[in-house]
Amino acid sequence: MEEIKNIEEVKKFYDLGLHEDVLKAIDDMGFEEPSKIQARVIPTLLEGADVIGQAQTGTGKTLAFGAPVISKIERGGAHIKCLVLAPTRELAVQVNDELARIAKYSRTRILPIYGGQPIDRQIKSVKRGIDIAVGTPGRILDLIKRRVLDLSQIEFLILDEADEMLNMGFIDDIEEILKNANDDRQTMLFSATMPAEIKKLSKRYMKEDTQHISIDKRTVTGATVSQFYYEVKNKDRFETLCRVLDVDEPTAAIIFCKTKRGVDEVVEAMQARGYSVEGMHGDMTQTHRMNTLRKFKEGNLDYLVATDVAARGIDVENVTHVINYDLPQDTESYVHRIGRTGRAGREGVAYTLVTSREYMTLKQIERSTQSKIKRKEIPTIDDIFEAKYKNMIEKVQETLQSDDYKRFVPVVQELDEEFNLVDVSAALMAMIYSKEVSFDYTEDSIATKGGEQKVRLFLSIGKIDKVTPKQILMYLNEANVNKTDIGEIDLYDKFSFVDVSEAVVDSIVKKCYGKKINGRKVRVEKANRK
Incomplete structure (x- = not known):
């Protein structure tokens, strides 16, 4: 079958020549198949060529350069081996965290270097010895001028989001850094666009045989696919899936x-x-996957659970729903996933289950795909009952329009002598309902499980302000709230979210607004869940 052939031709990470420690870390991260830019950039970098990678945000660029660099560098020693330049401290932290995950099983020493942090502490860390520095141009140049950061033996230099650094006026700083770097280094430049100044920069500081790898911008999702998301807690993810399936x-x-x-x-x-239901993933044999796919195409399976790599090449016209039980690793995978429904002009539905921590990633996908992903409330038991009731009534009406039921009339007449026929009908429907609903639901609404539904508050302070959950709790104590009124606290770079009981929202906003954490006035207000 052509579908399976296409699946087998897709490269896996272990086909690309990466170090086994890196492959083990990628497996832990849950990535089975490289994105387009990863599949093309990783082998090129491993071969030693300079690379210009032109691709949008959300395509997996950090893994594209991080995996080969961490595979190739010799760890230890006094000299830094790799420098990654990023336009903002938020991106520097994000890249640093991603590289740390890739380096989970190797002894690679990685340090984020950016303004707003004590420079003395960064100087001490550099002097102790690091393999990779991830930083903003201004602070990196500062450490070079202080003769703390020596790039004379650097092996790799990466410019991430080069066009953004250009827009922010860093071009002179970047040139100064490049002049201080080892001429024999391997240079990588990643940029969504390729303005004239970036082209000049690459010609001046990159090798003549530099490989330019461009990934087409795929932002348009199917117009016939309606996209929604459910915000869930991790522990409720499977029950949410069951509720959605039972309603739809x-x-x-x-x-x-x-x-x-x-x-x-x-x-x-x-x-x-x-x-x-049956599953499909890369560890299953081709024969097994062919049989599973055949059953799904022929309608002998209602549900197919798959990884991205296993779903490559699947073209089944009658798929009504795509459900992202987990978020994909990049925007490209999201587009491919939801493209499995809404085929041949038919209407399709795509649902994504996300936790509060994953919400920002979903918004990034929304921006990149230029589409609207609307919020939906998790179905309640009443919603499920209503959906099943309508379905059962339709089936009863269809049966009454045929003669198939008439052989049961004598049986019902016997029951009529002993029971009320309305009660008999209700008992039969209850039997059908119990078989139709697969999950043992105990609460009407997941949102109210374990207590009162919480309201989400927005706080204008985040990780870059060195705020901790404990400090946020002390801040909220200005309103004399109980610990039971406080739910999850989610910290992001520039802001935070806190779930609180509805009863204390007004008191917190009134008494805490404008109060300080770490010397900074904090704005607190109801979060806009839209």
Whole structure:
């Protein structure tokens, strides 16, 4: 079958020549298949060529340069081996965190260097010895001028978001840094656009045989696909999936998981609850996948649970729903996933389950795809009952229009002698309902499980201000709230979210607004969930 052939031709990370420690870390991160830019950039960098990578945000650029660099560098020693320049401290922290995940099993020493942090502490860390520095141009240049950072033996230099650094006026700083770097280094430049000054920079400071790798901008998602998301807690992810399936009752749906283990766990849990479902991922044999795909195409399976790599090449016209049980690793994968529905002009639905921590990633996907992903409330038991009731009534009406039921008339007449026929009908519907609903729901609404529903508050302070959850709790104590009124606290770079009981919202906003944390006045208000 052509579908399976296409699946087999897709490169895996272990095909690209990466170090086994890096491959182990990538596996832990849940990535099974490289994105387009990763598949093209990684082998080129491993071969030693300079690279210009032109691709949008959200395509996996950090892994594209981080995996080969960490695979190649010799760790230890007094000299820095790699410098990554980023336009903002937020991006520097993000890149540093991603590189740390890639270097999980190697002893690579990585340090973020940016303004707003004590320079003395950064100087001490550099002098102790680092392999990779991730920093903003201004602070990096400052350390070079102080003769703290020596780039004379550097092996790799990466300019990330080069066009943004140009827009922010860093071009002179970048040139100065490049002049101080070892001429024999391998240089990588990543940029979404390629303005004239970036081209000049690359000609001046990169080798003549530099490889220019451009990834087409794929931002348009199917117009026939309606996109929604459910905000869930991790512990409620599977129950949310069951509630959605019980309300919508898709005739054919593909459920996407990030990892092979995730596919196996979801399939096992769904099968235990009576769903007609099988899984597909890279560890399964081609024959197994062909048989599973055939059953799904022929309508003998209602649900297919798959990883991104296993779903490549699947073209089934009657798929009504795509459900992202886990967020994909990049925008390109999201576009590919939801493209499995809404085929041949038909209407399709795409649902994504996200935690509060994943919400910002979803918004980035929304911006990159130029589409609207609307919020939906998790179905309640009443919603499920209403959907099942309508479905049962339709089936009863269809049966009454045929003669198939008439052989049961004598049986019902016997029951009529002993029971009320309305009670008999209700009992039969209850029997059908119990088989139709697979999950043992105990609460009407997941949102109210374990207590009162919380309201989300926005605080204008975040990680860059060195704020801690404990400090936020002390800040909220200005309103004399109980610990039971405070739920999850989510810290981001420039802001934070806190879930609180509805009863204390007005008191917190009134008494805490403008009060200081770490010397900075904090704005607190109800978060806009839209």
